Amino acid sequence: MSTATAEKPAEAHVFEADVARLLHMMVHSVYSDKDVFLRELVSNAADACEKLRYEAISTPSLLAGDPDARIMLVLDADNNRLVIEDNGIGMSRAELIEALGTIARSGTRAFMERIEASKAAEGAQLIGQFGVGFYSSFMVAERVDVASRKGGEDEAWLWSSDGKGSYEVRPLDLADAPTRGTRITLHLMEDAKDYTRRGKVEAIVKQQSGHVPVPIMLYDKPDEKPAQITDGTALWTKSKNDITKEEYADFYHGVSGQYDDPSLTVHFRAEGRHEYTTLAFVPTTPPFDLFDPDRKGRMKLYVKRIFITDDAELLPRYLRFVRGLVDTSDLPLNVSREMIQESPILAAIRKGVTNRVLSAIEKQAKDDADAYQTFWNNFGIVLKEGLYDDYERKSQLLGLARFRTTTSGENQRSLADYVKDAKPEQNAIYYLTGSSVEQLRVSPQLEGFKARGIEVLLLADPVDSFWVMNAPEFEGKSFKSVSQGAADLAQFAKPESAEEEKTPEAKAEISGFVALAKEQLRDDVSDVVASDRLTESAVCLVASESGYDRQLEKILAGAGQLQAASKPVLEINPDHILIKAIASAGSSPALQQDAVHLLYDQARILDGDKPADPRAFAERMGRLFEKALKA
Numbered sequence: 001m002s003t004a005t006a007e008k009p010a011e012a013h014v015f016e017a018d019v020a021r022l023l024h025m026m027v028h029s030v031y032s033d034k035d036v037f038l039r040e041l042v043s044n045a046a047d048a049c050e051k052l053r054y055e056a057i058s059t060p061s062l063l064a065g066d067p068d069a070r071i072m073l074v075l076d077a078d079n080n081r082l083v084i085e086d087n088g089i090g091m092s093r094a095e096l097i098e099a100l101g102t103i104a105r106s107g108t109r110a111f112m113e114r115i116e117a118s119k120a121a122e123g124a125q126l127i128g129q130f131g132v133g134f135y136s137s138f139m140v141a142e143r144v145d146v147a148s149r150k151g152g153e154d155e156a157w158l159w160s161s162d163g164k165g166s167y168e169v170r171p172l173d174l175a176d177a178p179t180r181g182t183r184i185t186l187h188l189m190e191d192a193k194d195y196t197r198r199g200k201v202e203a204i205v206k207q208q209s210g211h212v213p214v215p216i217m218l219y220d221k222p223d224e225k226p227a228q229i230t231d232g233t234a235l236w237t238k239s240k241n242d243i244t245k246e247e248y249a250d251f252y253h254g255v256s257g258q259y260d261d262p263s264l265t266v267h268f269r270a271e272g273r274h275e276y277t278t279l280a281f282v283p284t285t286p287p288f289d290l291f292d293p294d295r296k297g298r299m300k301l302y303v304k305r306i307f308i309t310d311d312a313e314l315l316p317r318y319l320r321f322v323r324g325l326v327d328t329s330d331l332p333l334n335v336s337r338e339m340i341q342e343s344p345i346l347a348a349i350r351k352g353v354t355n356r357v358l359s360a361i362e363k364q365a366k367d368d369a370d371a372y373q374t375f376w377n378n379f380g381i382v383l384k385e386g387l388y389d390d391y392e393r394k395s396q397l398l399g400l401a402r403f404r405t406t407t408s409g410e411n412q413r414s415l416a417d418y419v420k421d422a423k424p425e426q427n428a429i430y431y432l433t434g435s436s437v438e439q440l441r442v443s444p445q446l447e448g449f450k451a452r453g454i455e456v457l458l459l460a461d462p463v464d465s466f467w468v469m470n471a472p473e474f475e476g477k478s479f480k481s482v483s484q485g486a487a488d489l490a491q492f493a494k495p496e497s498a499e500e501e502k503t504p505e506a507k508a509e510i511s512g513f514v515a516l517a518k519e520q521l522r523d524d525v526s527d528v529v530a531s532d533r534l535t536e537s538a539v540c541l542v543a544s545e546s547g548y549d550r551q552l553e554k555i556l557a558g559a560g561q562l563q564a565a566s567k568p569v570l571e572i573n574p575d576h577i578l579i580k581a582i583a584s585a586g587s588s589p590a591l592q593q594d595a596v597h598l599l600y601d602q603a604r605i606l607d608g609d610k611p612a613d614p615r616a617f618a619e620r621m622g623r624l625f626e627k628a629l630k631a
């Protein structure tokens with residue numbers, strides 16, 4: 001019996017504003033690679049088949065007489081149409097409206113900003129990554145009809161749109177709908193007629209979607225017999241030796257939605273206590289969502305080749321740039337959310353996969369320094385989160401870390417390099433944190449270290465301030481900030497141009513100066529000390545031995561997480577000409593006082609801060625200029 005197509009009129013809906021904007025952009029931007037629409041539709045069709053397989057575990061009747069998943073591509077050159085049909089889960093009326101009228105994903109706005117600013121090629125890559133796949137069909141079609149019947153239901157619906165702001169949904173006669181699943185008919189634009197050519201479609205599908213785990217059938221014409229063009233064998237189940245580099249790359253494109261080639265491929269089968277297969281890739285270019293606040297990984301969990309979830313956190317967050325999957329036969333197919341979180345089997349799998357991925361990265365570091373450097377430039381900042389997060393693997397991760405240092409120039413050095421070149425008497429790894437390497441390089445705190453030839457790590461990523469606090473020793477050496485506490489430089493031989501002994505008068509003048517500075521700056525600093533840290537600059541600020549590192553304090557204050565900032569210590573260079581001159585200017589106390597405050601402000605500016613009181617700073621400068629110019 002026919003459904004009530006005639007009785008129920010089509011309902012008109014307007015696209016959610018974001019969808020309308022997105023569609024406008026898709027249609028009006030000239031992407032170099034329109035072929036991606038096919039990859040997106042085939043991938044949705046495959047997902048729908050996987051969802052059905054999953055649902056059928058608890059409700060076998062859903063498969064009713066048609067148990068084998070398939071995707072059908074029908075070429076219809078006479079009518080200028082291309083049809084993509086699957087016998088998967090299908091969509092109800094509400095699901096059609098929800099899935100094809102809105103954009104559920106949170107990253108959409110960011111996507112649109114990126115796509116508006118992007119070049120053609122990048123735009124095409126972004127489509128897949130942001131999960132706006134279906135809408136890409138409007139790049140080639142002037143009208144798209146989606147006929148769908150949800151598994152187990154006895155009604156079917158037709159969604160239809162020209163992509164220009166609105167769409168219609170109406171009931172569909174069951175005879176005109178797939179028995180189960182979704183049929184998408186693309187009414188191709190004049191310049192997209194080529195997508196009815198067998199050669200073209202077959203080549204694109206094999207290249208882009210050759211490894212989707214559902215067989216794909218191609219019909220040359222609507223009523224002809226189909227040919228199977230891909231066999232639906234999951235690539236990861238094949239032996240490594242039977243897989244070419246290109247096949248891995250194709251698979252990676254599909255699983256990641258990225259268009260670059262993987263820089264590392266990790267494929268292994270674990271046997272023994274737990275059985276699972278992992279196929280994981282490290283991208284060459286960083287995925288756009290690397291710094292999403294949720295820091296979620298994108299590894300997919302399969303059980304016996306059935307897709308279960310991409311939310312199983314199969315790798316620690318600091319490896320969230322890795323894309324791929326784990327397929328295990330050790331979990332039941334109806335594994336629940338709670339089970340995913342608590343399963344000891346998954347915990348063991350997580351550990352195993354993490355170890356394998358890290359060893360592959362370690363191997364690359366050892367065997368191919370250039371490739372590893374690129375890896376580190378892309379992902380080092382994320383991997384370093386593990387130095388903070390992953391207690392067990394801190395030492396291993398320290399071994400992988402690379403740093404800019406006072407001696408590295410534009411290169412980066414490992415801690416093993418650092419330790420190898422350290423002074424024999426040196427028992428610490430010195431570092432300085434800040435907001436940019438350029439600023440750190442000219443920091444006065446480094447002078448005494450540079451003068452004595454002691455290398456200092458320059459740490460400019462925000463995460464650096466956190467992990468160094470609890471970093472374990474590396475090859476017997478602990479981490480020590482050069483901007484905190486005493487500089488412990490006395491143990492190292494002084495440079496050749498060391499100062500001669502000071503006269504008692506000179507010593508008295510310096511102590512007088514220190515006393516004056518303490519008195520004048522008592523509200524700003526916790527102490528004023530003469531030190532051997534400086535060789536060129538007159539002053540610098542350091543954190544007290546017991547307080548937070550200066551940079552960490554700034555980060556915490558910026559995030560509103562600091563109750564009360566601690567006062568820094570002002571260190572002075574007793575050999576500096578300016579200090580000597582001010583110290584001996586006892587006959588002009590007003591000038592001396594101004595100079596002390598200006599020195600303090602100078603130290604703040606060198607630290608990347610503003611003067612403590614900009615107005616007072618300007619006035620003091622003014623007085624000093626006046627005096628100097630009148631003299």
Ligand SMILES: Nc1ncnc2c1ncn2[C@@H]1O[C@H](COP(=O)(O)OP(=O)(O)OP(=O)(O)O)[C@@H](O)[C@H]1O
Pocket residue numbers: 040044045048086088089090091099100128129130131132133134135182
């Ligand atoms: N053939 C289909 N069968 C069933 N549902 C589908 C089909 N095609 C699309 N959908 C539904 O429409 C939604 C939107 O699809 P779209 O391609 O725009 O994004 P997505 O598939 O969610 O994201 P991504 O492309 O990143 O996987 C899907 O999540 C799915 O619920």
